[in-house]
Structures are given as structure tokens and as C-alpha cells.
Amino acid sequence: MLAQTAIQSGSFRQTSGRSLRTETPVRPHLCGSTIELLGAPMSFGRNAEIYGENEPADYLYKVVSGTVRTYKILSDGRRQIGAFYLPGDIFGLEVEDEHAFSAEAITDVRVLVIKRSAVMALAARDHDIARQLWTLTGRELHRVQDHILLLIKTAQERVAGFLLEMADRVSGGNAVELPMSRQDIADYLGLTIETVSRTLTQLENAAAISVPSSRHIVLRNRAALTRMNA
Amino acid sequence: MLAQTAIQSGSFRQTSGRSLRTETPVRPHLCGSTIELLGAPMSFGRNAEIYGENEPADYLYKVVSGTVRTYKILSDGRRQIGAFYLPGDIFGLEVEDEHAFSAEAITDVRVLVIKRSAVMALAARDHDIARQLWTLTGRELHRVQDHILLLIKTAQERVAGFLLEMADRVSGGNAVELPMSRQDIADYLGLTIETVSRTLTQLENAAAISVPSSRHIVLRNRAALTRMNA
DNA sequence: CGACCATTTGATATGGATCAAGCGATGTGG
DNA sequence: CCACATCGCTTGATCCATATCAAATGGTCG
Numbered sequence: 001m002l003a004q005t006a007i008q009s010g011s012f013r014q015t016s017g018r019s020l021r022t023e024t025p026v027r028p029h030l031c032g033s034t035i036e037l038l039g040a041p042m043s044f045g046r047n048a049e050i051y052g053e054n055e056p057a058d059y060l061y062k063v064v065s066g067t068v069r070t071y072k073i074l075s076d077g078r079r080q081i082g083a084f085y086l087p088g089d090i091f092g093l094e095v096e097d098e099h100a101f102s103a104e105a106i107t108d109v110r111v112l113v114i115k116r117s118a119v120m121a122l123a124a125r126d127h128d129i130a131r132q133l134w135t136l137t138g139r140e141l142h143r144v145q146d147h148i149l150l151l152i153k154t155a156q157e158r159v160a161g162f163l164l165e166m167a168d169r170v171s172g173g174n175a176v177e178l179p180m181s182r183q184d185i186a187d188y189l190g191l192t193i194e195t196v197s198r199t200l201t202q203l204e205n206a207a208a209i210s211v212p213s214s215r216h217i218v219l220r221n222r223a224a225l226t227r228m229n230a
Numbered sequence: 231m232l233a234q235t236a237i238q239s240g241s242f243r244q245t246s247g248r249s250l251r252t253e254t255p256v257r258p259h260l261c262g263s264t265i266e267l268l269g270a271p272m273s274f275g276r277n278a279e280i281y282g283e284n285e286p287a288d289y290l291y292k293v294v295s296g297t298v299r300t301y302k303i304l305s306d307g308r309r310q311i312g313a314f315y316l317p318g319d320i321f322g323l324e325v326e327d328e329h330a331f332s333a334e335a336i337t338d339v340r341v342l343v344i345k346r347s348a349v350m351a352l353a354a355r356d357h358d359i360a361r362q363l364w365t366l367t368g369r370e371l372h373r374v375q376d377h378i379l380l381l382i383k384t385a386q387e388r389v390a391g392f393l394l395e396m397a398d399r400v401s402g403g404n405a406v407e408l409p410m411s412r413q414d415i416a417d418y419l420g421l422t423i424e425t426v427s428r429t430l431t432q433l434e435n436a437a438a439i440s441v442p443s444s445r446h447i448v449l450r451n452r453a454a455l456t457r458m459n460a
Numbered sequence: 461c462g463a464c465c466a467t468t469t470g471a472t473a474t475g476g477a478t479c480a481a482g483c484g485a486t487g488t489g490g
Numbered sequence: 491c492c493a494c495a496t497c498g499c500t501t502g503a504t505c506c507a508t509a510t511c512a513a514a515t516g517g518t519c520g
Contacts, residue, residue: 072379074460080382082375095368100375127354134364138325141367144374145312145330149302151381152310152420155508182467190382195508197468214467214517230304385476412499425476427500444485444499 034129035119036062039112044105050092053102057094059113063087066109067179070101071187081188083143084180086169093136107179151190153230158189159199160225163209167219174219182214264359265349266292269342274335280322283332287324289343293317296339297409300331301417311418313373314410316399323366337409381420383460388419389429390455393439397449404449412444 039062044050050061053072061068068085082101085091092103094116123130150158162185167176178185182193189196200217203209208224211217219225269292274280280291283302291298298315312331315321322333324346353360380388392415397406408415412423419426430447433439438454441447449455 074379074383076460078382078460080379082378095365095371100372124357127360130357130360130364134360134367135325137364137367137371141325141371141374142330144371144378148312148374148378148381149304149310151378152308153304192509193467194469194510198508201468230306230308422477423499424478424501428476431500 034122034126035114035132036112038118038122039114042111042113044109044111046105046108048105048109050103050105050109050111051099053100054098057092057097057099058116060090060093060116060119061103062090062112062114064110064112067106068103068109068111069106069180069184069188070103072101079187080190081184083147084184084188086179090136093133093140095137106184155189155191155195155199156202156228157230158191159185159196159203160208161229162189163203163217163219164222164225164229167222174222176217176219178215178217264352264356265344265362266342268348268352269344272341272343274339274341276335276338278335278339280333280335280339280341281329283330284328287322287327287329288346290320290323290346290349291333292320292342292344294340294342297336298333298339298341299336299410299414299418300333302331309417310420311414313377314414314418316409320366323363323370325367336414385419385421385425385429386432386458387460388421389415389426389433390438391459392419393433393447393449394452394455394459397452404452406447406449408445408447 041064044066050068051057051059063085065087068089068091070082070085070091071079072082073079083091084106092099094100119129119133123133150161153161163176166178167174170176180188182196186193186196191199200209200211203225204211206224208221208228209217209219271294274296280298281287281289293315295317298319298321300312300315300321301309302312303309313321314336322329324330349359349363353363380391383391393406396408397404400406410418412426416423416426421429430439430441433455434441436454438451438458439447439449
């Protein structure tokens with residue numbers, strides 16, 4: 001049998017009070033700018049569910065602050081995390097009418113909630129919007145394809161790859177502030193917490209990283225990490 | 231270290247003579263009908279490369295007969311098969327400008343080759359076409375997401391899941407004619423040939439399937455297979 | 461301070477990989 | 491038509507990476 005995931009039974013308080021204060025305009029990514037205008041700001045507390053698997057996908061979301069995880073639970077309790085979404089990322093966009101994964105706030109999270117029907121209406125008239133939707137789905141596809149490649153690698157390769165990915169995305173140079181727990185990382189990488197922890201220790205001993213505190217990791221030797229990323 | 235994939239060194243003759251004979255009209259799936267009109271029939275011999283990873287994605291393809299695999303090779307030679315494409319399936323459709331995977335004919339294959347620029351031009355004027363492209367990408371995304379779930383399961387679950395999937399797709403009732411080798415299956419499931427072979431034997435001993443010949447498998451107990459699919 | 465998590469570390473078990481034969485099929489040349 | 495290579499697959503023996511089980515450590519909050 002494989003990893004039995006302990007679903008954290010944290011506080012599931014949902015501070016869903018739709019705050020009315022104006023959001024600071026987020027840099028107009030390739031995605032967005034127009035789409036964002038449709039968004040209503042909303043907040044979720046740590047571990048709050050944003051939507052569940054198989055629920056109607058009436059909304060999509062853009063992360064303003066905080067981190068979101070999407071995941072599926074297998075019948076026997078194993079959890080697979082599909083992705084982590086950081087500020088600027090869009091999630092919950094579906095082509096079909098239901099969400100394929102569940103989504104939860106990892107930290108306190110602020111998002112823009114965007115009505116799908118509104119976007120679709122826009123897309124029906126504006127080709128550029130339609131193109132953006134397709135591009136977003138395509139980008140997601142690429143991400144998932146890369147994730148598959150991760151899952152056939154050794155533990156060391158997975159962890160090294162994960163750190164490099166996170167370093168690129170949070171762009172704090174070589175210092176990475178991890179918003180997610182070891183359990184989250186493990187469920188993303190298809191490993192156990194123990195293996196993730198041990199692998200980090202190995203990488204530290206190999207002088208590839210340092211771990212001043214468990215959520216704070218410094219890449220000391222990117223070349224080495226890249227090399228073992230295979 | 232993980233599985234070292236022996237890339238079969240088969241005959242790579244490429245019977246790419248663009249046959250001019252009219253194709254029998256394929257049932258107008260959700261995808262296609264209009265798109266297909268743009269297609270030029272083309273054939274590839276067993277193991278012929280259809281396109282390579284990172285090549286410009288100037289064409290997409292619809293399988294008329296035979297089976298296609300897409301794959302990536304990791305630096306150390308490990309191969310991951312991304313998907314198998316059967317008659318009726320469309321592959322090689324990219325949102326970006328390059329192919330993310332390589333594609334090869336598993337058997338002798340006939341495809342319709344469709345110029346991407348032509349489809350894009352159509353899509354620019356016809357919303358329905360644009361919608362179809364998006365839908366195709368979305369469907370592919372779902373497929374890859376399911377593939378991820380496969381990869382975190384036990385060998386038995388992976389093989390059972392694979393058999394059920396194939397049975398659904400080739401729709402020969404409970405009799406499945408596998409077009410691909412054990413190595414292909416292994417590289418799709420993230421296992422070794424030996425493990426795939428042993429697992430099939432187990433399933434046979436458990437009376438879940440029978441294997442009259444190595445490429446021909448009969449599902450004897452779908453319920454059992456579904457149950458162990460987790 | 462003490463309870464509670466999250467994380468690390470240690471000891472052991474095990475599923476699947478690896479290494480190595482054996483076994484049919486299929487095909488080829490004598 | 492048969493001996494014999496070749497290829498794809500199966501089976502067996504052993505090994506090892508990662509899971510599992512268990513305990514210690516450390517940070518956080520009341």
C-alpha cells in the first residue's frame with residue numbers, strides 16, 4: 001500500500017465575508033486585465049474550502065494573496081495535490097461544467113472571484129478573450145504534463161525539482177518561503193512526509209540547500225539541484 | 231534509480247507517401263466534421279516518428295487507423311509515454327507553438343494531417359471551431375489529470391486501471407486487443423515490463439482477466455478490476 | 461509552563477526494480 | 491523444411507528506495 005495521507009483536521013472557519021474594499025490593481029499579466037474587471041474580491045481562511053470536486057464550475061479565481069491547493073482524494077484516503085496556486089495565478093477555470101479537483105486555501109487567501117458565464121459571454125464576442133481562455137487551459141495542460149514527469153522520478157529528483165519550481169515562482173532569488181506543509185509537498189510529489197523531510201536533510205548535507213527554518217529554504221547550489229533534477 | 235527504458239530499435243522505415251485515395255468519412259465526432267475537411271491522409275509505418283518534441287507544431291493529426299504514442303525521454307534515457315491515441319482521436323494539437331511530446335506510430339498508422347494555421351484561421355472567424363479547439367485541449371487536460379492519479383497508485387491498481395481504460399476505448403466488449411507492447415504499457419504506467427507482466431499474471435490467477443495471447447486480453451471480472459482500481 | 465502540532469530522525473518492512481534465465485513465437489538462411 | 495537467431499514476454503532470485511511504524515524534537519499558542 002502507498003502513503004496514507006493524514007488529512008489535516010485544521011480549523012475550517014471560512015472567513016468568506018466578501019470584503020468590499022477596492023483591490024490594488026494587479027499587474028496585467030498575459031491573462032487578465034480585462035477578465036479581472038469582472039472579479040469580486042473575496043477572502044478565505046486557512047484550510048477553508050473554496051470549491052469541491054464535481055461542484056458546478058460557475059466561477060474561476062485569481063489569487064491576489066496567499067496560496068491555494070487543488071487536490072483529489074482517492075477512495076482509500078490517499079490525497080493527490082494537483083497544483084499550488086500563488087498570487088497572480090488563475091485557478092478553477094474549467095472547460096467542462098464541473099470542477100475536476102477540490103480547492104482549499106493553504107494560508108489565508110484573497111482572491112478575485114470571476115463569474116464563468118460572464119467570461120464566456122465576453123469570449124463569445126471578443127476573440128482575444130476566447131484566445132486567452134484557451135491559452136490558460138493550454139498552460140495548465142503543460143503544467144500537468146510536467147507534473148507527470150515529476151512523478152516518475154526518484155525522491156531526490158522530485159524534491160530538487162519542486163524546490164527549483166517554487167524558487168522560480170515566488171522569485172525571492174534563492175530564498176524560498178514555503179507556504180505549504182511537508183504533508184502538502186509530499187502529496188504533491190507522491191511521497192511521504194518522512195521521505196520529503198529526509199530528502200531535504202540530504203540536500204542540506206550535500207550543501208545544495210540550507211533550511212534555516214522548516215518553511216524557509218535557501219538554494220545554495222542551483223547547478224547541483226538542476227543536475228539532480230534529471 | 232528507476233526504470234531504464236530500452237528504446238526498441240525497430241525498423242524506422244517511414245512510409246510517408248501521402249496517399250491520394252479518398253478516405254472513408256469518419257463519424258462526425260464532437261471534434262472534427264468541419265476540421266476534418268482540412269485533413270490530408272498520410273501513412274506512417276510501425277515505429278516511424280510522426281513529429282519530435284520541440285518541433286514546431288504546424289500540424290495536428292486525427293487517427294484514422296492504427297495507434298500512436300506520444301512520449302518524452304528524460305536525460306538518462308527513461309521514457310514516459312504521455313498517451314496512446316486510437317482511431318478517432320486527435321493528437322498533436324498545441325496551444326503553444328511547439329510540440330510538448332514526440333509522437334510515433336505504434337502500429338502502421340493512417341492519419342489525417344491538418345494544418346494548424348488553417349484551423350486557426352477558421353477559428354478566428356468561427357466561434358464554434360474555436361470552442362472545439364478549447365474543448366479538445368480541455369479534454370486532453372482531463373486525460374492527463376487522470377494519468378497523474380494513475381501514477382500514485384500501486385502496480386495492481388495501475389494495470390487494472392489501464393485495462394479498464396483500454397477496454398472502454400477500443401470498445402470490443404470485454405475482449406481487448408492491445409496494439410502496444412509491454413514496454414509501452416510499462417512506460418505509460420511508470421512501471422517496468424517485468425512488473426507489468428507479473429501483475430497481469432496475478433490478475434489472471436485472480437480470475438479477473440484471461441490472457442489467451444500476450445496482446446489479447448479478456449476482462450473476466452470488471453467489478454474486481456474496478457474495485458482494485460481504487 | 462504545558463499541550464499540541466509539524467517536523468525530523470531512527471528502525472524495519474516491502475513493493476517494485478534490477479539482474480538473469482527461460483520460453484515461445486516469428487522469421488531467415490542454408 | 492529445418493536449424494537457429496531474434497524478439498517480445500514471462501518467470502525467478504535478489505536488492506534497494508521508499509513506505510511504514512515509532513519515537514524524539516522543536517516551535518507555537520493559550
